[in-house]
Amino acid sequence: MSTSHELFPADELVASIRAYNPKTNEDLIRAAYEYGRQMHEGQFRHSGEPYFTHPIEVARILAEQHLDDATIITALLHDTIEDTRASYQEVASTFGDEVAMLVDGVTKLTNLQLSSTETKQAENFRKLFMAMSKDLRVILVKLADRLHNMRTIKAMRPDKQAQKARETMDIYAPLAGRMGMQWMRDELEDLAFKVLNPEGRASIMRRFITLQREAGDVIERITGDMTTELEAKNIEAEVYGRAKKPYSVWRKMQQKDQGFSRLSDIYGFRIITGSEEDCYRVLGAIHQRWRAVPGRFKDYISQPKSNGYRSIHTTVSGRNGRRVEVQIRTRQMHDVAETGVAAHWSYKDGVRGENPFAVDPVKWISGLTEQFDAEEDHEDFLEAVKLEMYSDQVFCFTPKGEVVKLPRGATPIDFAYAIHTRIGHACVGAKIDHMRVPLWTRIKNGQSVEIITAEGQTPQATWLEIATTGKARSAIRRALREADRERFVKLGRELARTAFEHVGKRATDKVLDTAAQQLRLKNRDELLARMGSAELTAHQVVQAVYPDLAPDESDEISTERAVIGLSEDQQPHRAPCCQPLPGERIVGITFRGEGVVVHAIDCEVLSDYEEQPGRWLDLHWHTGKHKPIYPVTLDLTIGNDAGVLGRICTLIGEHKANISNLEFVDRKPDFFRLLIDVDLRDAEHLHSVMLALATESDVASVERHRDPQRARSPEKH
Structure with a gap:
């Protein structure tokens, strides 16, 4: 990435596109470049560089993904309608309706405050998914835009850096992962991690350096070992190794509650083969040579992820007992693994990619939004979106052998609600592989799950802590809300009375109606029920009506009200x-x-x-x-x-x-x-x-x- 104030020449951009798409419309690319340069003339970034350096870099990121002309042109123009005198009509007449619609879509996304309050955030997520459903390329441009902004974030004020980094970590990185663009997710997370916890990242980098000093180049040695082993079995394959990104290591440390010295599989290896058959031959060779780690095998070739991702994952004990993760896939599978849903628009040798593993973006987005459309509740919708974006799937079976996909960490409760809400409500127990297990048991890949039901059973409040899927938690919450509504309303009224008295006001029906309206709830009873069930805090309710009087939540919580x-x-x-x-x-x-x-x-x-x-x-x-x-x-x-x-x-x-x-x-x-x-x-x-x-x-x-x-x-x- 150039740090000088000289603009990246249009010739170089066109040449990089022509390399994978000889049929590119060079004149239109150059026209978009010149139009964007003129529109942004006199504008500068926080770093002092001409502003147009940013759209150019966004276009370069997308060109590296071999994307179509319309997406590249949109990148060059993505800030023109919002930040310059350019209009939708002018862009449409010069570059076509397709480009104008994409630029307009990116503009609308830019104006969404995705990190605002929960209710507003949920509404904006709905808009985000609506924009995605019209044309997924809008999101591809937005992700590339965010990636370049994160790469150059040091020029911003520290408070702005923190806000953008948190938004990136919470929304854009998992969205990139959900779309199958793992390389982008990794880089976005690491750039955000650098801002949010520089000490934590630096400590992991120091550990990597120490490890390399003590053990030498582990990656080169293991890559050599694997290549030798595959050659001995006459398997043609390419082997690549890398150390995992600092944030990936940090996340593992947090999840496993372990220090760096106790972490395994901090190195990842990728083996690219010529055919699906060779993938399984490679797996056999690796498992023959090194001991497989139990419970760390996943076959995403026979059970692909919904974004088209296919690969075999296994973890083995390599040299000196050090664990390494190995991913095995074909070249076509690898192309989808690198670009995810974007593979649908990528070009190779001037032809739109005919990759059989590339998922149809229309089907993908409709499948993703379908389950959210039923959610009337803003916060339930938001929770479901976030859970879905962060999910890593496990595949389990019904007693009849039907496959059920669930996110990692799912329990029999989630399984029951995935089958049918009625089954979930009536659940009293579960069997995994014919053995009775507690309802909080985590389901693993390949297990058979049987739900035991009983008439008269109703959802228990503790299930909310056990369930992990948005669908299950929404259904449980709704059932509990209906069953306990009267009790919660009574408790909520008492909480409201106390909270408003604390700021010298009375919790009259009119005040509560106003609070409900501000928080976009149906009526005051809904507001009180949510207060009583701890879904809304008294602070949020008081702040909705009297924002200047609400007590500062930064005060430390006393032990009396901690639970x-x-x-x-x-x-x-x-x-x-x-x-x-x-x-x-x-x-x-x-x-x-x-x-x-x-x-x-x-x-x-x-x-x-x-x-x-x-x-x-x-x-x-x-x-x-x-x-x-x-x-x-x-x-x-x-x-x-x-x-x-x-x-x-x-x-x-x-x-x-x-x-x-x-x-x-x-x-x-x-x-x-x-x-x-x-x-x-x-x-x-x-x-x-x-x-x-x-x-x-x-x-x-x-x-x-x-x-x-x-x-x-x-x-x-």
Whole structure:
């Protein structure tokens, strides 16, 4: 990417397009280049460069994807209707209706405030999907536009950088992934990560450098090993290796709650073959030579993703026991894997790509929007959109052998609602591969799932914490809302009365009607029901009517109101076995004397209460800022050197965390193992402390310590 103020010549752009599309309309490309240059004359970017350098770079990004002339011309003109004297009619008469419609579509997308409030954001997501349904190329231009803006984001104000980076991480990166453009998703995430957490990214980069220094060029050695193995089996294939992007590594560390030193598969390898048959021959050769890691095999060739993605994924233990991820696919599958839905418009040797694996964009977008059209509720729609965009599918089977696609992490509850809402509502249990399992069990690829139903059964509030799909959660929420509406309305009225009195106002019917209207809800009862069910906070309701009087949510939340979902006479007690933190999914178990023990949703102690659903409570942490008063036990192994323990304690203190207890559990000549109780705010605070410890060179390992033996009822507190 050029950093000079000289414009990228039109000749070079045309030459890059002609290389893959000799039949390109060169005159029209040059005319669009000249028109865009004239329209943006005198405009400059934050960096001081002429503004037109930006549309040129967007066009270059799309040319690298071998896209059609209309998309390239749209890129050159995408800001003209919004930012210059150009009009829709003028663009249409000069460059045709197709280009004018695309430019107009990009302009409308640019004006959508996708990172605004939840309700507004949901409406804008609907508009985004409507724009996509008209012509997906609008989104391709917008993604390329965002990619170049992220590449040059350093010229913006720090607050603007943070806003754009968060929007990129929440919306544009997962959208690129959902469209199958994985390379773009990876780069967008990493550029946003660089802005949002520069220290975290830098620490991972340092670890990579250290690893390379210690182990040498691992990629080159493993690539060589794989090539030798395939040649020995007379399989023609190309092998490529790479280290995963820093954000991809960071995400794995967060998901697995592990430090860098304990992470495996930080290297990825891609094997491109000549035929589908060779893909499976390669798989056999790799598994014969290296040990396959159980549970890490996915066959997206026999079960493609909805965006056309096909590939075999497996993870094996390579040199020195180091895990590596391997993706195996043909050249045509690889082309779709690189460009996703965009493959439909890509050219090769002057001909529109006839890739049999390229998905029809019309079918793709209709399938994506179909399930959202039924959602009347704005927030349900938004949740469903985000879940769908972030999803990575698993394939399971009904007892009759029919395939059901679900997102990764789905449970039998999600499976039941995927079959039919009626089946979901009546679910009382499940069998996976003919074995009875708890409803919170995560379904894995290839498993057979059977739902057990009973008449009279109704959805339980705890199912909201178990379900992961938007469809299941929407159906459960609707059913709960109807069943508990009267109770929630009564509770909501009391919450509203207290909240408005707190700012010196009264919660009259007129005030509540106004709040409902502002929040785009049907009526005041709907508003009160949502307050009572904790879907709306009192702060949001007060702010809707009296924005200047609403209390500052940045105030720290007291322990009395930290947990939502308890009655006035119920006291919450954090379970010492799993030590749940604000930000984590939780449930409550009731005990005699009205005490409630709060557990993390994945606490293994909960299986003791599986047959007692009446004791379970659906709880949530308050979403505001919590006090650093929640102890969590960390299991550390550190080098036995002078000053190490002091540095560890200082490091924890620098992250605004207090050490409340420290216990040595093992002392060896070269290392100590110890348990440290650290007082924290929330799950995010925990991750930042653990990452800081994991990057410390004298820390061999750091894990969160959970002890089921410490479970006890509130009477014993």
